[in-house]
Amino acid sequence: MHWLHPQFLAIGLLIGLPILLHFLRKKPREMRPFPTLRFVLPSVLEHRRQHRILRWLVLAARCALILAFAAAFARPFKASPPDPFARAVIIAVDNSFSMQTKGRWEELRKWAEQTIGTLGPGDRAGLLLMGPTPTWAVPLSENMSEVLAALRNLQPGYESVRYGPSLTLAAETLAHTSALVKTVVWMGDEQAGSWRDVDFSKPLPPGINVMFPPARPAPARQAAITRVISHPASIEVQIRLFSPARDRRQITLTVNGKTSAPVSVDLDAKTPASISLPLEPGMADWVRVALDADDCPADDIAWAATRSESALSVILPSAPEPDFLSKAIAATEQKGLQALKIQAPADAPWPLDAVAVVRGNEVLRPPLLNRLNAFLNAGGAAWVAFDGSLEQLAWLKTRGITASPLHGKPHLSRFDIDHPVFSALAESSLMPLLEPEFSGGYGLSGEGLSPLAHWSEPAKSTLSIAETGHMIVSGFGLSRTASSLPISSAFVPLVHQILTYLGQAETSTHDSHLVVGHSVELPPQPGTWAAVDTPGLPGEPTEVNGAVVPQQPGLYRFTPGSANAKANAKATPQPSVAGARLYAVSVADEESDLTPMKDAPWLKLQNRDPAPPPEASQSAQFRETEGNARKNANAWWWLAFAALVLLVAETALSNRTAL
């Protein structure tokens, strides 16, 4: 018998309670004279024996009742113990793009195949893919041909991997088998970066052997494009050389599918190179930058989506002059950033791809208030510049946000520099954002608010800018009287970052960290995700809704709409469809460093303790095969029923024994 939730067996300890009650039960102490016991005595002797039996029966019923409840909650199941088998081998496959390094994949695959070839009848093998998260390609099985076939069909992907989770899963799985020999065949290239999250001080479970491949030298020629930044009239390409120490490489630029002549660049392993390639302003939708191939070709190519031609609509209520915000929005056009188009709030449905700005009280009165609420409820994004008006306060309260006025002249502080709004600003400097002085700020509070920035006083935990859902709330107005922010140099970039972030209008570039294997957030409406330019086969366009996880690097286009848009997405490579956006997805640059880890610290992972006997690990194996438990699901119902019957019996018996 085995238990699905053995922790509930602890309930069984409660049987001590009825046992205690049994022995500590109240015994009569009152002495009472009686004329004669001649009529009582035979009855007492008769009842005493009967009661003794009854009391033990009650105790037994109570104990059995508790044990039955405990067993029912613990969900027992019956499973036949596995037959011990000689060897279990798990091939842990590093399928990251570093394995695309010339010759590496083939060599390691042959090495793994040789290991599988040593297994005999009754042995078991499994295939575990490491990236992006550990996934069983073939669970532990006696079918070696299936494992071999799956291994031969595998190809390295474009994800990056971390070894820790895969190593743990493989070792734990083996530890829970009854195999006599348990081996993890580590088909990886031992990059230092992949071992980053492994704690070498914690050995694997006893009895687990890990076979590491023979050490491989770093590749002779390896460089990676680590960053592609789109500027209005140029493309900035950052390249890192890993080996040799100096090298001359060729860069080829492709603009909207048209490839230009390669450019030679000299690279130094000590210093990352930054090369600027000219672009004709306004003519490029996307670019591809490629280095001449080296030992690891996956990171020699990168894409960038240049700024979108379609302007982001900003629904902006009017404000008295001087209207710094409208001027800042107009200034973004002059700076060559994402175009922002101001649109007055109208009593008609607001487009969901627009960004609404809530300032003053104009949009907080019907009928615009209804439009605003409908817009937000449908997934629209808004920037609320809270200036302290009662109407704004009341409206924010309906959204679970409260604001309290601050005294003094605080500054903005403690920015969340990992947030896209500030991460771009942080690259240059956040100093301009720290300088403005606020004469009338408000501290924000409310459930679900994610802090973006705080006030410098009176308490550093007071929120000045916060995000909730598709809304950013700033605890200050945007007039000159509220602060000196509108006349600071940080105002235009801040406005641009907030609005483009909310509108998700900025076409993604290499520096926006869209990485293979990670979720890409898309506009809220459903649409089609199609590859425009990828190193491999582009694949069919897919319907997406809010997010997508790309499997290979490249340039992708999101087209809002459903079935019809899918056809358009396939037919037209240019983002000419209204609302279409381009996304450049890259490989993770951490995977480009192919330098193996020194001193082989993974050898410390081997546990020298003797392996536990197979019986000790059986329960865990049963836990793994939960299907067995489901087959026996009726057992706990029977136990619950038995507990009910015992409860009735206990009640009946205890009533007969009660004094």
Next chain:
Amino acid sequence: MPANAPIDLALLAQLPNIPLRAKYLVQGFLSGFHRSPMKGNSVEFTEYRAYQSGDEPRRVDWRFYGRSDRLCVKVFEEETQLRVFLFMDSSASMKYASGQNAFTKLEYSKTTLAALAFLASRQGDSFGVAHLGDEMEHFLPARSRNGHLKAVFARLEAPPRYRKTRIAASLLALAELLPKRSIVIIASDFYDDLPALETAFGRLRYDGHDLIALQVLDPIEIEFNDIHGILVDVETQQRMQTSSHEMRESYLRRFGQFQRDLADAVGHRGGDFIALRTDRSPLEALSAYLAHREQKL
């Protein structure tokens, strides 16, 4: 019915001594009769006594009334020489009284037997008393003379202390002392060996005695309600943990069987078996006595 005559037991218990209790009982008993139940024919005049309510008018000495202007009746030495023996069980079990009850079984027995003695005295019967015990010095032979009633009361008032009495053996011993054809009234709980009691009753019947067995019981012995804890046998000091909840049914079954067997043992020998509860008046015993007396006469 005389047995239903109103007798206030609480008041009875508060009366300070046996003679008063006896008189109270007898007067209450007699107040239920329109005619005096007392009967007696005698040829030998002994004395005058004042007319009392219930005396037959024909027994009034009208000549004496003419001489002295007082209503008196003549008292004769009866021809029948009716003798009544009152036996009282004074064992430890008789000293029992449950919580709310005013009388112990012993006090109740004393009062009842004193009333019977008083009634017998009124009837002109000779009466004696004895304690059921191992020693014979507590036996007072039957007499009908003046002053004997006082001696009987005194003997009843101060019974010897017996922890455990073998009633049957004591009855057999007393049977040796009794003149033939008497009325024997026994007040006891009869907690003794039943075959031995049957033997003793048989002996009394053999001697021509009329037997009236008054089984004096506390209500709790009859009902066996609300008994919890450890019961201590007042005679043997034996202890037994029990509760009425569990035992009542079997106790009542056994106790009822004992009572039926005892009644049969008495009834088969021509006697009367009367179960008296200490929370009810004992007038039934007085009625039984008069009934037997009438039969004897």
